[in-house]
Amino acid sequence: MKKLFLLLLNSILFCTCYAQEHNMSANYVSPTDVVVQDKLENWQKLKFGLFMHWGTYSQWGVVESWSICPEDESWTQRKGPYGADYNTYVKAYENLQTTFNPVKFDPDKWVKAAKYAGMKYVVFTTKHHDGFSMFDTKQTDYKITDPKTPFSSNPKANITKEIFKAFSKENFMIGAYFSKPDWHSKNYWWPYFPAKDRNVNYDPAKHPDQWQKFKDFSYNQIGELMTDYGRVDILWMDGGWVRPKNTIDTTVDWQKAITFNQDIDMPRIAEMARKKQPGLIMVDRTVAGPYENYATPEQQVPEKPLDHPWESCITMGNSWSYVPGDKYKSANEIVTLLIKIVSRGGNLLMNIGPGPDGDWDPVAYSRLQQIGSWIKVNGEGIYNSTAVAPYSEGNTYYTKADKSNIIYAFVTSDKDEVVLPANIKLHLQDINQVTNITLLGSGKKVKWTSNKSTINISVPAEVQTRNGLTQAAVFKIQY
Structure with a gap:
């Protein structure tokens, strides 16, 4: 009956969750650390990477995190039996932790498919905006390894560690996606106030102690990822509204809505992270400066080559995370995308969203097989190339x-x-x-x-x- 209920819930909640586009920042600043420069140069030669968005939201087949954001955007819509009331919906969403049990999780299977397709690096969502940690953090119990999560008893419960370990064995560069905003943290969305939008719901200048707790929380979580998870090559930070106020680009619509200074002290984070992981490439998305080591145009390909390192992150389907019946791009479309991006000097980071059972859609494996067959013949024109x-x-x-x-x-x-x-x-x-x-x-x-x-x-x-x-x-x- 429980399985039947979940199937019915998925069918009720199903929606076409098209991925959002994302603006690039201008005014690139080259890293000065020679070790970072070398790693960045090596990364630029890899050309083709794997992205994965995965979390408890996959059980409902809804957009990752955004349905709990109190904004009226096309991608934040709440569907299904809980959608009529915001607080009821958020409670049900967070309760997904108690049913998340992806027993088919097998990162070695993913590595084999990605390697055959010619992918050379991986970026995995260790934590998205909803705050659910896909790693064994000590900073919160809202995580994959907490006893409330059924999968916590599985030997592979520390999903991030298992993914990094499996891909490292095949010499992939390892990237940790990390959301700077955390909508579960009481120090970001403080329960004293209602959440109003994607931003922090209080003025950090008025409540510096509260904001300092959030900065320490973020610092400590990143420190864990840099310490206990083997070699990490890329720290890929999302949620560009968490930024110093003086970096806001008022020509970008979504940045106009940033009310408060949300500076989480990137110099402090970078110093710690690079001490633990020398040469770490930092990607503070859309925040131009020394911590955005490469640009990340989202769901788009620049019209011409850029004068700095860049990567187009693009979904294989329509959605970043798992959606039942998602429409996947053909192998022909993906190969053409790869060629266009590489011809303009960039990398392609192709996203596949694992399902609630812990595996990819069979269509994704089929696409990777086709791409790999093409790469075996023509890859010499892709890797280690320039525009x-x-x-x-x-x-x-x-x-x-x-x-x-x-x-x-x-x-x-x-x-x-x-x-x-x-x-x-x-x-x-x-x-x-x-x-x-x-x-x-x-x-x-x-x-x-x-x-x-x-x-x-x-x-x-x-x-x-x-x-x-x-x-x-x-x-x-x-x-």
């Missing part, structure tokens, strides 16, 4: 092998099977002499003519169709 003018023209995108006279031309397709035209014209600058052109994954030779700015490739008839290529064809140009 090269003109970056793209039509459905053709370019990358350059770092410190080498090799350029890759990716000809994308609008369907899985690649059909090539008889002639392909490429406009590349300052190439004095082309010495060889090969079509990756094909044993057939191609002919070409070239001058200083144009390359004309003749594609044999037998290679134009039935070439066995999928998603995108890649020409390797040596000069």
Whole structure:
């Protein structure tokens, strides 16, 4: 009966939870620490990473955290039998802790699929805005390892530690997503006042003792993640409204609504975190300055290359977290996204939301398998590459092998099977002499003519169709 009830509840609560977009900050500040610089340079070569949003909210299949936020936004809507009354809803939401039991959780299975797909780093939500910790924090009992949580008796109950350990074994870079706001903390949403919006519900300047407790709480939780969870390469901090007031960008609508100075003392956090994890890349999203080591355009691809490190974080489905029946992007769409992003000098952080049982949708595994098959043939044009003018023209995108006279031309397709035209014209600058052109994954030779700015490739008839290529064809140009 309990399982039947949960199934019915999920069907009642189901909604299409489309992911939000997120603004980038301007005025990039380069890190001065040489160890950070080196790690950031290595991260830029990886190109393809895995993101995972997961928490108790997955049981209802609703948007992560936002349904308990008292704002009237399209993504904060409360559905189902508890939605008519805010306080009743929040109580039921927080009570999800007592039923969260993802018994199919197997991080080794995820690692295997992600590695085959060509992913090289992982970022996991250790804590989202709702404050539920997916790690064994000592700062709160609202966590995966508390006795109130059924999964706490499982040998793999410390989910963050298990994920980091499994991915570290396969040499992935490890990223800890951490929400700066914590809507469960009595020192952020102080029960003395009602919560009004996503921001702290009191003026920290009027109640400095209360705010100091919250700063210490955040510092201590980050300290735990930096101490007890093996090597951590990236601290990926979300919730950009928690920021010094003098950093607010009034040209951005959501930042206009930040009323109070919410400075949590990033210099103190950074000093501690980098002492424990030398070279740690810090990503204080949208807060321009020394602690936003790379930019994170969300659900979008910049129009042109940026002059600083960046990563597009994009969902494989429509939602960041698990939603029953979510519509996943095709392998063709994902490969095209990867090519576009890499051609502009960025990384793709692709999100998959685990379900309440602790596993991914079978469709996600299928997509990763298809992507991996493409990567095995064409990955040399993706990894350790840099952007090269003109970056793209039509459905053709370019990358350059770092410190080498090799350029890759990716000809994308609008369907899985690649059909090539008889002639392909490429406009590349300052190439004095082309010495060889090969079509990756094909044993057939191609002919070409070239001058200083144009390359004309003749594609044999037998290679134009039935070439066995999928998603995108890649020409390797040596000069």
